[in-house]
Amino acid sequence: MPEPDDTLSTPTGLPDVDTVVTYPPGATSSAGRVLHVEDLGDGRSAVLLDVTCVHPVTAAWPDQPADRAVLQGAGMTFPVVDAVVGGIQDGRLLLGSDLPVRIGTEGWVFVVAHIVEGDGPAAGTEVRAIVDADHRAALSAGHTVCHLASLALNAALAGAWSKDVLPDALANPNFDALAIETSRIHPGGSVDVYRIGKSLRRKGFVATALDDLDAVASRANMLLAEWVAAGAAVRIEREGDGLSSRRAWVCELPAGTVHIPCGGTHASHLGEFSSVTVALEARDVEGAREITMTTTGRPAR
Ligand SMILES: [Zn+2]
Known part of the structure; x- marks a missing residue:
């Protein structure tokens, strides 16, 4: 007997390989x-599609939101009201x-689960996924400035440690x-919240370093400002094209090329920005201090 030709599907109809994703290189x-x-x-x-360009949100770490998108097939357009990461095991989709x-x-x-109202296109339908490219570009910019700001904040606080800890890129x-x-990444920027509590101080963080925010x-x-002026190139490196393949954000900063594991989408170089700036705010919550870093990337032109 020949193998069934539909090798992507298990008897339940659920796929047995990861969704192929084309958003990392920018589709x-x-x-x-x-x-x-x-x-x-x-x-x-x-x-569930075999291939998609739609970036889904990851519930466990929802930094970059889902793309705005539609599916077009069988002469119809299906708005994607949400796109989320799903997992399949033992014939169950979660x-x-x-x-x-x-x-x-x-x-x-x-x-990648494309959530649509109603029944959606039937299994077997050939569809085109189309993402709102302007919204994607703004989220990509926001994600890139989020990574840059985290590196800049780490550098700004490099002298605030009394012990050796995990180094960044x-x-x-x-x-x-x-x-x-x-x-949280939003169009053109990000908001990161940090908690300075006992465990961080035990690791050697000298909290008075944040007195003059x-x-x-x-x-x-x-x-x-230095990094933006250098117009550093940005790219995504990936081990494969499946949703769960390891991917990394790579940026050629003047101080060296940095790699940060990342499943999101990004600007292609820092020349896309006229400036990237952070603002810091502190508040005290339940015996700990919380620092909110708001990062804004202003587009060039
Ligand atoms: Zn990232």
């Missing part, structure tokens, strides 16, 4: 085939915050990784 349009449509029971459906594992966990298949103590609470912000802003 905003893609052709694909509907592999499975899951009725979500609330009048909406999750549409979406968004129901997914109990991190993306890339062994034994799971990871998919520029070999500075990685305040961002050790203190981050939430990171304006001085910290101005050190970070000087570095950011």
